[in-house]
Amino acid sequence: MSTYKLNYTDSFGNGDANSSLRSNPENGFSDLSQSEKAVQELLTQQTPMQATDDHLIEFSEALRTVAKALRGSAEGKALAQAEAAEWKRRYELERSKNQELLLPKAPLNGVCADETNSKGMDHLAKSARLHVQENNGKTGRSSLERICSHDVLQDGEANNGCNNKLKRKASFKLSWGCKGQANDQHKKEIVSFESGNITTADRSSKQISLTWETNPQTVIIFTKPNSTSVRLLSVEMVRWLRDHKESNVYVEPRVKAELLSESSSFDFVQTWEDDKEISLLHPKVDLVITLGGDGTVLWAASMFKGPVPPIVPFSMGSLGFMTPFHSEQYRDCLEAVIRGPISITLRHRLQCHIIRDKARHDYETEENTLVLNEVTIDRGISSYLTNLECYCDNSFVTCVQGDGLILSTTSGSTAYSLAAGGSMVHPQVPGILFTPICPHSLSFRPLILPDHVTVRVQVPFNSRSSAWVSFDGKGRKQLEAGDALVCSIAPWPVSTACQVESTHDFLRSIHDGLHWNLRKTQSSDGPRDT
Ligand SMILES: NC(=O)c1ccc[n+]([C@@H]2O[C@H](COP(=O)([O-])OP(=O)(O)OC[C@H]3O[C@@H](n4cnc5c(N)ncnc54)[C@H](O)[C@@H]3O)[C@@H](O)[C@H]2O)c1
Ligand SMILES: Nc1ncnc2c1ncn2[C@@H]1O[C@H](COP(=O)(O)OP(=O)(O)OP(=O)(O)O)[C@@H](O)[C@H]1O
Incomplete structure (x- = not known):
């Protein structure tokens, strides 16, 4: 089987920094391969002895284990070094951006940041101006009295603020949780710095x-x-x-x-x-x-x-x-x-799991089904309204009373979900579309939920009828009162090759396939704004 690698590229063609990891002498790889070679040579020389000398065999195995462990540790070190270098680069970049923000941009007018904030937030620009006022003012301290939190943070010198409110702005860090557990997986996507500015460093969906x-x-x-x-x-x-x-x-x-x-x-x-x-x-x-x-x-x-x-x-x-x-x-x-x-x-897929009320107390479960477009829960042949209780993680979302509900991927957003009034979403946007089918309510608009949630759709115990589930339009199964469908983004996406690139292909498909927003262009003659 062949192997391949995926590169994430931004719109400027910048690739993944990890490629610098390979065989760097500073990581100790070359030293290590030298010593492994030496061990190998030693072992080859010892071959005639192996049959007769058990100790030598044991010793040679121990040497192999040591070489393996050394290699593991050098690889670990290389990874850590590359990661540290990347964080340092980001830190320097962020620091230089913050320095730029502090440079004077406009003449001073002596306004306290808190006052200006109440009129409209231009937090960073305002704090930069105020900082300059301190430097240019005749009496630095007195003008500083009018400065509020944000700018003082930048150098940490001043600590007497406007109406005694001047304090070092609280620093914080962001951490990502998944079902109550700390998770570092997405940390690099959003960076928080001591100065309290949240900036997005990376986009999760790049052209791949x-x-x-x-x-x-x-x-x-x-x-x-x-x-x-x-x-x-x-x-x-x-x-x-x-x-x-x-x-x-x-x-x-x-x-x-x-x-x-x-x-x-x-x-x-x-x-x-x-x-x-x-x-x-x-x-x-x-x-x-x-x-x-x-x-x-x-x-x-x-x-x-x-x-x-x-x-x-x-x-x-x-x-x-x-x-x-x-x-x-x-x-x-x-x-x-x-x-x-x-x-x-x-393209993300949804993994769907049916939990039968009858099976709740034993270990009988049904297999997961993966869908690329959507899973649909509808009224099937029943002429009654479906009644579906929906939960997102542990929060109650709503009760669907209508023909049913579509839980769609963003790839499926141009399929059944679209026909039921859902938005069209670029397939690489991560998320789950929550689209009702003919809801008997004037205010039931479709939702788009984030990609980390688990959606549970339950047929209430007092439901008049059962509901039916289908997966990408196939494999219908009945849901009885008390049964539930649990659905979340699957860890196995589907990669499809593009003709040009993802966004170009998506736009082409909605133009060519759906004639999206096709209208005769209005002629230029006729009444005009004067
Ligand atoms: N009212 C509706 O629009 C409706 C009803 C039932 C099923 N469907 C869709 O049909 C899909 C099954 O497709 P099939 O080809 O096996 O059945 P099918 O042969 O009945 O074709 C359904 C149509 O949906 C189109 N389609 C499928 N996936 C699409 C996507 N991601 N974006 C845009 N159009 C798409 C197909 O090209 C086809 O024209 C289901 O997943 C569901 O989304 C749509
Ligand atoms: N290899 C296969 N084996 C069994 N069924 C298949 C296979 N490939 C496709 N199908 C089924 O055949 C049906 C039609 O397939 P497909 O949508 O690809 O063609 P189509 O209907 O001509 O395309 P379009 O809907 O764009 O006009 C679908 O329901 C699909 O599930």
């Missing part, structure tokens, strides 16, 4: 590019059934992948039968017997290709209950929000993808 570190060799192709054009293309593509790329090709059992009916030369194509085997294929498969519409991308993603290899989706349907590649140019496109690097869209 995928670079192969070894060539992708194994490809799996999923195709839309019952389509002649798809079948013809799959025959051609499989042949091309073998002849020009020497790829190992996997297809679904149905497709393998189709290929063999075409020619017995396709017996090199591999397949599986049971869908469960696909999840075992993940460690071997480098690339997934889909030939069909969005439904085929959903289908392919649903085959992977854990990590998913990158998907290259070819458009052979009518809409194609997630399928940016044109099948006519499949050779150029696959050449480019296999060569890399490629832009990808990292």
Whole structure:
């Protein structure tokens, strides 16, 4: 299987700082490899003795263990050094920004920051001006009496403030919690400094590019059934992948039968017997290709209950929000993808779990289902309103009385959720869309919840009817009174290759697929503002 790395790039093309980590002599890697080499040489010299001298064998094993431990510690040190350097760089950057803010910008007018704040907050600019007043004023101290908290902090000299309110502004730190536990994972995204300014340092969703570190060799192709054009293309593509790329090709059992009916030369194509085997294929498969519409991308993603290899989706349907590649140019496109690097869209999935009231007291649970678009809870064939109690973490959200509720990913925001009145959201925005279906209430607007929450939808015990759940429009299951659906963002996103880049492809799809905001341009003749 090939390996690849993902680079996060900002709009200025700045990449990830971690790449500086590799084989730096300062980290001690070269010293270490020298000593490992020496140990290895010693062991080789000792080989004739090994058979006879147990002590020497023990000693050589101990040496190997020591070498391993040394290497582990040098790697740890290298990581720590790189992280410290990164924090230092950020600190210097922030400090120089703060210094710039303190430079005089406008003439002084002797206003106390508290007074100005009550009129409108331009906190930093005001404190900078006031600071200059102190330097220029005839009597530094008396003018300082009019200064309030923020600016004094910058040098810490003055401590007699306006109306005795002048105090060092409280410093603080931010920490991220997840279900009551401290979590450092996102710390680097927002930086807090002693001066109390919160600044966002990094964006969580950047354009991501995928670079192969070894060539992708194994490809799996999923195709839309019952389509002649798809079948013809799959025959051609499989042949091309073998002849020009020497790829190992996997297809679904149905497709393998189709290929063999075409020619017995396709017996090199591999397949599986049971869908469960696909999840075992993940460690071997480098690339997934889909030939069909969005439904085929959903289908392919649903085959992977854990990590998913990158998907290259070819458009052979009518809409194609997630399928940016044109099948006519499949050779150029696959050449480019296999060569890399490629832009990808990292699409979050939801993991959904049904908790049965009956099973509450025993250990019987149902398997998680992963969805790329949405999970829908609706009234099914019942003619009654659904009555669904919704909770976000442990807070009550609302009771849905209507046809149902859609919990959608941002990728799914252009699918069923859109039809039910939800917003269209860029697929790389992390979050869960909470969109009611035909709510019997005038004020039930759709919500977008943050990506860290867990949503629970429960059919109340006194509900008149049961509800039905479906996953990406498939696999309907009944929810009886007392049953609940629990849903949160899954740790295994789906990466789909972009034609250009994520935002460009998203905008193209809403323009081409939905004719979004298409209107004849108003002519320039006619009445005008005078
Ligand atoms: N009223 C509705 O709009 C409605 C009703 C039921 C299901 N759906 C959608 O259909 C999806 C299942 O798709 P399918 O192809 O298996 O069924 P399908 O063949 O019935 O096609 C549904 C349509 O939804 C489009 N679609 C799917 N995912 C999309 C996305 N992320 N963005 C924009 N359009 C998208 C497809 O291109 C297709 O045209 C469900 O996940 C659900 O979102 C929509
Ligand atoms: N490999 C597959 N095996 C079984 N069913 C599949 C497979 N690929 C797609 N499907 C199903 O076939 C249906 C249609 O697929 P898809 O949406 O890709 O084509 P389409 O309807 O022509 O596209 P569009 O909706 O854009 O016009 C979907 O319900 C999907 O789940």
